[in-house]
Amino acid sequence: MEPLILDGKRVATEVKESLRLRVSALKEEGIVPCLATxxxxxxxxxxxxxKMKGNACRKIGMESRRIHLPKETTTSELLSVINELNSxxxxxxxxLQHPVPKQIDERAAFEAISIxxxxxxxxSLGFGRTSFGFGEYPSCTPAAIMNIIDFYDVSVxxxxxxxxxxxxILGKPVSMMxxxxxxxxxxxxxxxxxxxxxxxxxxxxxxxxxxxxFIKGEWVKEGAVILDAGYNKGNIGDVDYDSCYEKAxxxxxxxxGVGPVTISMLLKQTVDSAEKSAKLLRKSS
Amino acid sequence: MEPLILDGKRVATEVKESLRLRVSALKEEGIVPCLATxxxxxxxxxxxxxKMKGNACRKIGMESRRIHLPKETTTSELLSVINELNSxxxxxxxxLQHPVPKQIDERAAFEAISIxxxxxxxxSLGFGRTSFGFGEYPSCTPAAIMNIIDFYDVSVxxxxxxxxxxxxILGKPVSMMxxxxxxxxxxxxxxxxxxxxxxxxxxxxxxxxxxxxFIKGEWVKEGAVILDAGYNKGNIGDVDYDSCYEKAxxxxxxxxGVGPVTISMLLKQTVDSAEKSAKLLRKSS
Numbered sequence: 001m002e003p004l005i006l007d008g009k010r011v012a013t014e015v016k017e018s019l020r021l022r023v024s025a026l027k028e029e030g031i032v033p034c035l036a037t038x039x040x041x042x043x044x045x046x047x048x049x050x051k052m053k054g055n056a057c058r059k060i061g062m063e064s065r066r067i068h069l070p071k072e073t074t075t076s077e078l079l080s081v082i083n084e085l086n087s088x089x090x091x092x093x094x095x096l097q098h099p100v101p102k103q104i105d106e107r108a109a110f111e112a113i114s115i116x117x118x119x120x121x122x123x124s125l126g127f128g129r130t131s132f133g134f135g136e137y138p139s140c141t142p143a144a145i146m147n148i149i150d151f152y153d154v155s156v157x158x159x160x161x162x163x164x165x166x167x168x169i170l171g172k173p174v175s176m177m178x179x180x181x182x183x184x185x186x187x188x189x190x191x192x193x194x195x196x197x198x199x200x201x202x203x204x205x206x207x208x209x210x211x212x213x214f215i216k217g218e219w220v221k222e223g224a225v226i227l228d229a230g231y232n233k234g235n236i237g238d239v240d241y242d243s244c245y246e247k248a249x250x251x252x253x254x255x256x257g258v259g260p261v262t263i264s265m266l267l268k269q270t271v272d273s274a275e276k277s278a279k280l281l282r283k284s285s
Numbered sequence: 286m287e288p289l290i291l292d293g294k295r296v297a298t299e300v301k302e303s304l305r306l307r308v309s310a311l312k313e314e315g316i317v318p319c320l321a322t323x324x325x326x327x328x329x330x331x332x333x334x335x336k337m338k339g340n341a342c343r344k345i346g347m348e349s350r351r352i353h354l355p356k357e358t359t360t361s362e363l364l365s366v367i368n369e370l371n372s373x374x375x376x377x378x379x380x381l382q383h384p385v386p387k388q389i390d391e392r393a394a395f396e397a398i399s400i401x402x403x404x405x406x407x408x409s410l411g412f413g414r415t416s417f418g419f420g421e422y423p424s425c426t427p428a429a430i431m432n433i434i435d436f437y438d439v440s441v442x443x444x445x446x447x448x449x450x451x452x453x454i455l456g457k458p459v460s461m462m463x464x465x466x467x468x469x470x471x472x473x474x475x476x477x478x479x480x481x482x483x484x485x486x487x488x489x490x491x492x493x494x495x496x497x498x499f500i501k502g503e504w505v506k507e508g509a510v511i512l513d514a515g516y517n518k519g520n521i522g523d524v525d526y527d528s529c530y531e532k533a534x535x536x537x538x539x540x541x542g543v544g545p546v547t548i549s550m551l552l553k554q555t556v557d558s559a560e561k562s563a564k565l566l567r568k569s570s
Contacts, residue, residue, distance in 0.1 A: 127413040168417050184471065187471075189464075191442055
């Protein structure tokens with residue numbers, strides 16, 4: 001049987017339609033949801049990502065403020081830019097484009113983003129809150145994965161989810177989010193022995209490892225749900241799509257899977273934040 | 286072959302010996318490390334735990350300040366007590382005894398503890414930092430488990446660790462700490478299907494489920510390392526000791542396993558915090 005294709009574009013379209021309405025309503029109150037993107041240096045793919053995010057904002061009527069800092073920026077210079085954005089009432093979300101040049105303490109910069117504006121879900125506080133089940137802005141790729149799961153009504157409770165990858169913005173938070181939805185969760189990584197054997201037990205596979213075509217169909221259990229959060233050069237996922245397609249019960253394509261939903265989660269969380277500001281303003285007026 | 290007994294008392298004794306020296310050194314500088322314990326209501330086992338912690342402080346020369354609030358205390362009353370302790374320079378660590386009476390928002394109370402004094406590792410920020418590998422005061426029971434692992438030189442890297450339990454102070458943080466030490470980690474809980482089968486694959490089993498004698502020897506792989514963080518009435522662990530003893534390569538007894546080390550971690554983290562205060566004082570003088 002052919003697997004269900006988990007169409008991220010479709011999910012993203014639906015999310016963005018509802019966001020357009022919410023943005024219009026906010027504008028009527030005089031509030032324009034605004035995402036500030038901070039790019040340090042001149043890495044061309046980072047520039048492309050930042051542009052894509054800016055365009056996505058514009059398309060649903062949001063504003064985006066683009067801050068481009070020179071590649072020699074120091075940690076303390078970056079921190080003061082972030083602090084300014086933290087205290088700017090017109091900015092509802094802050095995205096610091098990863099990676100930053102080597103001389104910068106990236107973790108310190110992420111941590112400086114105030115929890116109210118951490119719409120990209122990069123702070124340790126945001127991660128902790130998400131892990132404990134009361135986080136407002138989880139990291140966007142894990143949020144996208146959960147969104148796809150919900151859109152297609154994938155059953156999670158009691159299932160065995162195997163996450164390959166353990167980064168602070170992907171493997172770790174998606175493990176915690178699946179755990180909070182009552183999956184049994186195994187988190188794997190470069191030190192994992194017998195990876196194929198572990199993957200073969202998974203009802204749900206989340207690939208977040210950053211190696212093109214890494215997850216092979218022969219590893220996968222018949223009928224498993226495969227979510228590919230990999231993002232490698234040439235628009236290639238972590239999942240060997242053709243061989244996994246043969247085995248999967250459901251699978252995300254790359255491109256057109258997790259990626260588009262990730263951007264729409266970033267927009268959604270910025271709109272959430274703007275709505276919270278609006279509520280506070282109404283209260284105080 | 287008989288398993289290695291992971292003797293928590295021995296680990297705790299060694300930790301406390303080194304703490305005594307550090308406490309003496311601090312006292313010579315005029316600083317007495319002080320743990321504030323906050324107990325709300327009159328649950329008798331909670332009273333016992335708080336007393337035990339106070340005694341443990343005294344035995345190594347530390348101070349403990351016991352705050353006992355009536356069972357009708359409100360969330361906001363408790364928050365103001367915690368805030369006072371946060372700003373009291375003589376207090377280096379704050380422990381809020383769990384559970385608090387039902388009318389109190391326990392999570393809000395935990396979150397109110399400042400990160401500098403969260404020596405019991407209960408805040409979501411502390412959890413996030415620990416998960417990202419730069420936490421200073423992890424939750425004490427997971428810290429105790431890692432301490433026992435290190436004391437007995439248990440190999441973790443590349444091993445498959447199965448954690449049974451997912452509480453914010455035990456299952457979740459110990460999963461993250463084992464993951465940060467390069468174990469492959471599976472986190473199980475009440476919704477897990479085929480628990481016995483999953484446990485049978487574990488090189489390291491952490492029992493943190495709160496059900497007496499729950500983990501059976503027949504589930505366990507020959508030679509596995511079994512760490513029992515369970516704490517049930519009558520001093521009974523989560524691990525069915527006799528049957529697991531037959532299979533294990535190493536095992537913690539209950540009592541005398543994880544428990545004593547947990548208290549010594551609480552002391553250690555309070556002394557760490559006092560030393561940090563001393564350093565700041567020296568800088569500013």
